[in-house]
Amino acid sequence: MSMGFLRIQNLTKRFGEVTAVDRVDLEIRAGEFFTLLGPSGCGKTTTLRMVGGLEKPDDGEIHMAERCLVSPAKGVFVKPERRDMGMVFQSYALWPHMTVFENVAYPLKLRRVRRAEMRERTRAALELVGLGGFEERPATALSGGQQQRVALARALVFSPGVLLLDEPLSNLDARLREEMRRELKALQRRVKVTVLFVTHDQMEALSMSDRVGIMNRGRLEQVGAPEDVYYQPATAFARDFLGKVFALAGKIVETNGEECRVELKDLAAPPMCVRAHRIGESPWATGKEVMVAIRPEQISLAKSAGDCKGNVLPVTLQASQFLGDRYEYTVAVGAESRVLTAPASQPLKPGQQIYLELDPAAITLWPTAQ
Amino acid sequence: MAGPRIPALGARLRSWRGSLNGGVILMAVLIGVMGFYVIYPLVLILINSFNTATIAEPPVYGLQAWRDAFSEPGIWRSLWNSVRVGVTLQIVALPLGIFISWLLARTNIFGARVFELFFWISFIMPTIATTFGWMLLLDPNTGLVNTSIRGLPLIGGLTFDIYSFWGIIWAHAVSNGISTKVMLMTPAFRRMDSSLEEASRMSGASTWTTMWRITVPMMTPVIIVTLLLSVIRIFSSFETELLLGVPWGFYVYSTKIVDLARQEPPLVNQAAALGSIILVFLAAVIPLQRRLITRRQFTTVTGHFKPRIVDLGAWRYPATLFVALVVFILDFVPILSVLGGSFMTRFGFFHLPKTWTIEYWKMALGDPRLTNALENTIIVAVSAALIGAVLFSLIGYVIVRTKLPGRSILDSICWLPSAIPGVLSGLGLLWLFLGTPIFRPFYGTIFLIIVAYILGGITLSTQIFKANFIQLGNELEEASRMSGAGFWRTYWTVVLPLMAQTMVMVGVIKFMFAAQHASSIILLATSETRTLILLALDQVFSGHREVASITVVFIMTLTLGVALIARSFGLKVGIRAE
Numbered sequence: 001m002s003m004g005f006l007r008i009q010n011l012t013k014r015f016g017e018v019t020a021v022d023r024v025d026l027e028i029r030a031g032e033f034f035t036l037l038g039p040s041g042c043g044k045t046t047t048l049r050m051v052g053g054l055e056k057p058d059d060g061e062i063h064m065a066e067r068c069l070v071s072p073a074k075g076v077f078v079k080p081e082r083r084d085m086g087m088v089f090q091s092y093a094l095w096p097h098m099t100v101f102e103n104v105a106y107p108l109k110l111r112r113v114r115r116a117e118m119r120e121r122t123r124a125a126l127e128l129v130g131l132g133g134f135e136e137r138p139a140t141a142l143s144g145g146q147q148q149r150v151a152l153a154r155a156l157v158f159s160p161g162v163l164l165l166d167e168p169l170s171n172l173d174a175r176l177r178e179e180m181r182r183e184l185k186a187l188q189r190r191v192k193v194t195v196l197f198v199t200h201d202q203m204e205a206l207s208m209s210d211r212v213g214i215m216n217r218g219r220l221e222q223v224g225a226p227e228d229v230y231y232q233p234a235t236a237f238a239r240d241f242l243g244k245v246f247a248l249a250g251k252i253v254e255t256n257g258e259e260c261r262v263e264l265k266d267l268a269a270p271p272m273c274v275r276a277h278r279i280g281e282s283p284w285a286t287g288k289e290v291m292v293a294i295r296p297e298q299i300s301l302a303k304s305a306g307d308c309k310g311n312v313l314p315v316t317l318q319a320s321q322f323l324g325d326r327y328e329y330t331v332a333v334g335a336e337s338r339v340l341t342a343p344a345s346q347p348l349k350p351g352q353q354i355y356l357e358l359d360p361a362a363i364t365l366w367p368t369a370q
Numbered sequence: 371m372a373g374p375r376i377p378a379l380g381a382r383l384r385s386w387r388g389s390l391n392g393g394v395i396l397m398a399v400l401i402g403v404m405g406f407y408v409i410y411p412l413v414l415i416l417i418n419s420f421n422t423a424t425i426a427e428p429p430v431y432g433l434q435a436w437r438d439a440f441s442e443p444g445i446w447r448s449l450w451n452s453v454r455v456g457v458t459l460q461i462v463a464l465p466l467g468i469f470i471s472w473l474l475a476r477t478n479i480f481g482a483r484v485f486e487l488f489f490w491i492s493f494i495m496p497t498i499a500t501t502f503g504w505m506l507l508l509d510p511n512t513g514l515v516n517t518s519i520r521g522l523p524l525i526g527g528l529t530f531d532i533y534s535f536w537g538i539i540w541a542h543a544v545s546n547g548i549s550t551k552v553m554l555m556t557p558a559f560r561r562m563d564s565s566l567e568e569a570s571r572m573s574g575a576s577t578w579t580t581m582w583r584i585t586v587p588m589m590t591p592v593i594i595v596t597l598l599l600s601v602i603r604i605f606s607s608f609e610t611e612l613l614l615g616v617p618w619g620f621y622v623y624s625t626k627i628v629d630l631a632r633q634e635p636p637l638v639n640q641a642a643a644l645g646s647i648i649l650v651f652l653a654a655v656i657p658l659q660r661r662l663i664t665r666r667q668f669t670t671v672t673g674h675f676k677p678r679i680v681d682l683g684a685w686r687y688p689a690t691l692f693v694a695l696v697v698f699i700l701d702f703v704p705i706l707s708v709l710g711g712s713f714m715t716r717f718g719f720f721h722l723p724k725t726w727t728i729e730y731w732k733m734a735l736g737d738p739r740l741t742n743a744l745e746n747t748i749i750v751a752v753s754a755a756l757i758g759a760v761l762f763s764l765i766g767y768v769i770v771r772t773k774l775p776g777r778s779i780l781d782s783i784c785w786l787p788s789a790i791p792g793v794l795s796g797l798g799l800l801w802l803f804l805g806t807p808i809f810r811p812f813y814g815t816i817f818l819i820i821v822a823y824i825l826g827g828i829t830l831s832t833q834i835f836k837a838n839f840i841q842l843g844n845e846l847e848e849a850s851r852m853s854g855a856g857f858w859r860t861y862w863t864v865v866l867p868l869m870a871q872t873m874v875m876v877g878v879i880k881f882m883f884a885a886q887h888a889s890s891i892i893l894l895a896t897s898e899t900r901t902l903i904l905l906a907l908d909q910v911f912s913g914h915r916e917v918a919s920i921t922v923v924f925i926m927t928l929t930l931g932v933a934l935i936a937r938s939f940g941l942k943v944g945i946r947a948e
Contacts, residue, residue, distance in 0.1 A: 054568050054678070080571040093569035097587045106583075107573035154573065164572075 004063075005030035005194055006051070006162060011060035013046050020046045022218035023060070028196060029210075033188055035197040037205040038215035039241065044198045045166055047215070051196060052087055052164050053080035064161060081110075086155030086193075087164040090171065092147045094139040100126070100150050101135035107158045125157040126150075128187065145176045152184075156191060163188075165197040169204060181207060202242050206230060214238045231295070236366060239293060246338065247293040248272075248313075249368060252286050259360065260284060262292055264313075267334045272311045273360040284365065291366040298362040301329070301342045302355045311358040319350050331356075393857070397774045400765060404783045407825060411798025412649060412790070418801055419642035424635070435639035445644055448626035455535075455611070455622060456604030459542045464597055466543075467551025468589075470693060472581060474552065475559035476567070477680045479690045485697055486556060492549035492700040494933045496886035497609045498906055499926045500545035502918065503704025505613065505910075506711050508532035508540075514707070514717070533618050541610045544700050551596050558592040559585070564678040577680050602655050605648055606791040608889035609903075613910060623648065624793040624889055631797065631893055638797075645794045652789050660785050708926065711919035734920040742898075743905040744924060749816060750901055751884035751928070754823040755877035758831055761824070762876060763869055766835025767861065771847070781832075788829030792889030795825055800893050816899045822891050823884040831876045838872045871941065878936040882929045902928070 004027035013021040021043040028034045036044040049055040051062055053069065061071040069078045086107075094103050104125055108118045126132050129149035134142070139150060148168060155163055168184075169177045185208045188195050199205055205212050206226040213223045214237070222234040233239035250262040253271055261271040272292050284290070305312050315331040315338075326341045329348065340356075348354060422434045439445050470489075474482045492500075507515045510531040520526055531537055566588060570580040586593075608624040616625055623644070630641040682689055711717040715727045734740050765784060769777050787795065799822055803809045812818055846868065850860040866873070888903045895904055902925050909918035 052568075052572060054571065056681075079576070080568070081574045081576055083572075085572060087569065087572040089565040089569055091563055091565050093563065093565040095566060095569075095584055095588065097590065106570070106575075110574040110579065151569075154569070158574070 004028070005032075005065060006196070007061075007063040008047075008051070009061045009063075011047065011050060011057050011062065013043070013050060013055060013057050019218050021050070021057070024215075024218075024220045026213060026220060026223070028194060030194055031192050033185070033195045033197065033208055033210045035199060035205040035209040035212045036215055037199060037202060037212050037241075039200055042215040043218040044200075044215045048164055048166055048196060048198045051162070052085055053078060053083050084158075084160050085162045085164055086158070086160035088148075088151045088155050088166065088168045090167045092151040092168075092171075094147055094150055094154075096138070096140045098139055099135065100131065100137050100139055100142070103139050103150055104154045104157050107154065111158060121157055122153075125153040128156065128191070129153045130183075144172055145180060148172065148180060152187075156193065159193075161194065163193045163195045165195060167199055169199070170201070177204075184208065206242070214241065216241070231362070232364070239364070239366075244296050245293050246296045246299060246340070247291050247366075248333070249289070249291055252284055252288045252290055255284055255286055260365070262290060262365070264292075267313070269313050270311075272358065272363065274363045274365050275361045289368040291368055292358075292363050293366055294358055294363050296340050298359060299340060300357045301340070301348070302357055303348070303352075305355045309357065310360050311363070313356040313358060315354060315356055317348055317350055317352050317354050320348060393772060393774045397768065397772075397776045397780070400768060401776055401780050401783070404765070404780065404828075407821075408783050408786050408828065411795060411802045412786075414801040414805065415642045415645045415794065415798050416649060418639060418805075419646045421639055421642075424638060435637075436643045438637075439640040439643040442640075444621060445626065445640075448621040448623050448644075449647070451615075451620065452605050452607075452623040455538055455542070455607070456601060458535075458539050459547050460597060460600055462539060463543050463547035463551060463600075464593070466696075467548055467555060467596070468586060468593060470548070470552050470696065471555035471559050472585060473689055473693055475556045475679075476562075476564075476581075476585060477682050477686075477689065479682065479686060479693060481690070485693050486552075488697040488701050489549045489552040489556075490937075491930065492544075492697075493546065493553050494882065494930055495545070495701070495704070496903070496922075496925050496929050497545045498613070498886065498888075498903060499708055499922050500700075500704040501541045501610045501613050502906070502910065502922050503707040503711075504541055504544065505532055506707045506717050506915065506919075507703070508537065512717070533614055535620070538610060538614045538620070541614055542607065544704070545610065547600075548696065549700060550600070554596045554599070555589065555592055559589060562588060567680070568678070577682070580680075598658065602659050602789055605651070606889070608791075608793060608892075609887075609907070612888075612907065624791050627793045627797060628892055631800075638800075641797060642801075645797055648791065648794060652786075656785055656789050659789055660782075705926070708919050708922050711916060712923055714916070717915060717919070730916045730920060734917055737917075739900075739905060740902075740921060740924075743900050743902045743921070746816060746819070746899055747885055747901040747903075747925075747928065750819050750823060751881040753820045754827070754884045755881040757820070758824050758827055758880040759873040759877045762828065762831035763835050763866065763873055764861075766832050766839055767865060769832070770836050770839040771844075784828050784832040786829070787825055787827075792826060792887060793892070796822055796890045796893040799825070803894075814896050814899065818894050819891050819899055819901065822894055823880070823887075826887065826890050827876075827880045827883050830879065834872060834876055834879075835869070838869060842868060874939075875936065875941045878932055878941065881932055885928045885932075886925055 006026075006028040008024055008026040008028075011021055011024040011026075012019065024043075024047060036047060038044045046055055050057050050070070056077060057070060057072060059072060061073075062069045064083070067078075068074065068076050069083060070076055095106075098106070101122055105118055105122045108121060113121070123132065123135070126134065129152050131146060131149050131153065134146070134150075139147065142150065148171075151168070165184075169180055172180060181204055188208075197205075197208065209226055211223060212226055212229050214221045214229060214235075216235075216237045222229050222238045224232075229238060230242050233242060239245055248264050248267070250264040250272065252260055253263045254261040259273055259275050261273055263271045274292065305314065313333070315333050317329055318332050318337060319330040321328045323341070326343055327347070329340050329342060330337055331340060331354070418429075419435055420431050420433065421429045422432045423430045473479050474486055474489075479485075505513070507513050508530050510516060510529050510533065513530070513532070516529050516531075519528055519530075532541065562585070567580050567584055570584045571577075575583065605623045607622070608628075611620070611622045611625050612628075615621060616629075621629060627641045627644055630637040630644065707717075712730060713726055713728065715722050715724050715729075719725070765780065768774065769781050769784075799818065803813045803818055847860050847864055850864045855863065885901075886903055888907060891901070892904065892907075895901065900908075902921055906918050906921040906925065909915075909921060
């Protein structure tokens with residue numbers, strides 16, 4: 001497959017004073033499941049809508065295959081109905097005056113597909129989303145999950161080049177959302193359609209995507225495979241948005257090509273060792289104030305220091321709560337309290353001295369300002 | 371004999387009083403008064419259609435009135451004319467209204483909000499102002515448009531005669547026909563979730579295809595409600611037909627009734643027979659109207675509101691121009707024409723040595739008839755506004771907030787008046803006041819006019835109050851009851867102050883209604899109790915157009931002025947389809 005099936009270059013959109021999308025560059029491969037992840041107002045939906053042609057950019061270009069879809073500089077704008085893209089809206093946007101069949105057949109009708117073929121393809125699309133036999137129901141008489149599937153069938157029925165998904169799971173309840181997440185991914189594998197997915201839920205983004213782009217304040221901050229962006233966040237925003245962070249302040253006391261040592265502030269612990277590939281690109285000099293960060297689930301708890309490999313941090317256990325599948329521990333790190341979770345296998349008593357093990361390969365290093 | 375039963379009965383009475391705190395009495399009084407007020411006049415019409423004696427004479431029952439009425443072809447023709455005018459008007463105005471609402475709410479035409487304000491102004495503007503304004507322009511002999519055309523080549527032979535069927539349609543369309551629909555439909559169009567249209571675009575449909583296949587069908591419920599609300603009032607229209615139809619012998623239902631009742635000797639019983647026919651129509655229409663208004667619509671609104679609109683591209687300019695032209699015809703033309711009429715020596719005669727004059731204004735302001743009518747109008751409108759606001763807030767409150775038995779009866783009574791043509795309720799009240807000895811002294815007083823105007827606004831007022839009470843939430847009142855205040859104390863100290871804004875709004879609506887509607891009082895007023903609108907009609911009929919212009923300017927100022935002031939205070943004076 002060629003690189004850059006969908007190419008976005010320098011894409012910019014302003015709403016009055018606000019720059020909603022700020023010089024975004026992005027290449028999405030054919031057949032890829034690509035997710036734009038970010039908080040509300042970060043510009044991800046606006047980016048998606050510009051790809052779909054529902055919003056006009058102020059600057060930049062979008063190409064699909066080798067076709068230019070929009071370029072204000074060249075005066076090119078392809079209308080949404082000419083872009084050959086399917087889209088699922090957050091509200092599903094099913095037309096209440098049509099049946100399920102009519103909703104799904106609508107794109108084919110507009111393409112003047114012959115009646116028999118239209119019937120066949122519509123039925124196939126509904127089968128694909130598991131709604132065979134629902135053809136004659138009014139679209140709004142279905143449950144949220146079913147409406148979602150109809151919207152998906154409508155977006156896929158004409159075999160579009162790209163499928164745009166605008167937070168399609170956010171209106172579903174938690175259990176249904178999980179189920180749809182798995183189904184959507186399986187469906188995409190089967191149909192092999194290129195997907196541009198927009199969400200504010202990092203769980204959805206990490207679990208479904210081939211690659212994730214993290215957006216903040218109109219800027220694309222980091223693009224990469226889910227594991228990469230999670231464990232090696234490029235920016236403080238990506239680090240904090242993707243999951244919980246266990247961070248400690250300190251000062252670099254020693255550095256060489258392979259690793260560096262950080263003495264923790266106000267804590268009676270041996271200096272932390274950080275592996276070179278976790279250090280990032282900032283020029284780290286001895287004596288610099290820094291922050292060490294690690295995902296809390298990468299910390300293991302031990303009753304004695306001897307059980308630990310790598311960095312060891314002695315803490316006092318203040319409280320523990322049983323959550324069913326795991327325990328939640330409140331520990332005193334110096335003068336501060338932190339919350340960690342651990343598997344339910346090791347009951348620990350409050351008041352007891354315990355040890356946190358931090359893998360040098362899992363720790364990342366950050367400037368103190370962040 | 372009944373000894374053992376007395377204590378039991380006493381206990382039962384006590385428990386009634388205890389649990390219902392006089393609520394039943396209140397309800398009985400309300401139903402009694404409203405029933406007498408709303409239904410009894412209609413019953414009188416029905417009874418008296420079988421009476422051959424005239425009002426205030428001992429009744430002689432017989433079928434003579436019905437026989438007379440229907441042996442005259444004019445009666446049937448007037449009914450048919452009402453239907454014809456109503457249906458033709460809807461065929462013209464509904465598609466236009468849909469299209470304009472779509473342009474205003476869903477596309478990027480310039481100045482949509484400003485245009486919407488002008489449609490609102492057109493909606494508020496009294497029918498007599500638009501009709502009269504266009505009369506000055508389209509009179510076949512003296513109308514400004516017609517005299518101007520005469521000098522032109524090619525189309526010089528054309529005359530647009532407003533005294534015609536199409537003239538009446540035109541006057542209706544420009545006065546309320548279009549603006550009512552735009553007022554009702556634009557907010558509904560605007561609230562539609564735009565992703566429904568976007569989904570259509572993404573499916574491959576163009577802007578126009580999307581409008582025809584998605585937007586308009588989605589709006590069908592609102593469009594049907596809008597249409598039926600107009601159809602229900604088909605027999606109510608009066609002023610336009612009076613001004614434009616009667617001069618050439620074209621009668622509709624309401625003008626025919628007035629004509630019969632005003633003949634010498636008055637044929638009130640025939641008028642009653644004609645009135646009774648419509649009671650049958652009303653019996654079918656009122657439940658329909660009630661269902662339409664209270665029924666839930668398609669839920670087209672989603673949680674997050676996206677005010678995204680259609681980019682018309684190059685069509686943006688002609689579309690804006692089109693709406694601007696409509697607004698010009700609806701608002702500016704009648705206002706300028708009426709003002710011009712009042713300041714010109716002869717309207718439309720620009721070549722006279724003295725084209726402009728303030729003579730008519732001097733004359734009018736010194737004329738006791740005008741000052742008298744102005745005084746009457748203000749007394750009537752203010753009284754109707756005050757009494758209406760207080761009375762209907764109580765009714766709305768009782769219907770929404772209490773669990774008293776009989777609420778649905780009271781509610782049903784309040785639904786009646788809006789569908790009753792004003793002329794008919796006027797006729798009923800005429801009988802009530804002349805035929806009931808204790809009320810007879812009130813005939814000829816201004817009190818009668820006030821009573822008629824309050825009656826006309828019952829439905830709208832109670833609906834507004836009901837909607838607001840439902841929105842208000844129960845807790846505020848319950849907190850008052852828990853603090854120890856009784857029903858009436860809570861009503862006066864909590865409910866009324868909270869409803870102050872709504873009360874003002876209902877007051878404003880009633881004031882405007884009273885200042886511009888002639889149909890419900892035309893049979894009740896005398897030369898002493900004549901209001902501005904009746905004076906204006908009389909002046910037009912006697913051919914004093916320049917003086918009539920001045921009266922119309924007064925009516926316009928009163929209604930539009932009050933509405934604009936209310937609007938500047940944030941009151942949403944108007945109507946809604948939902």
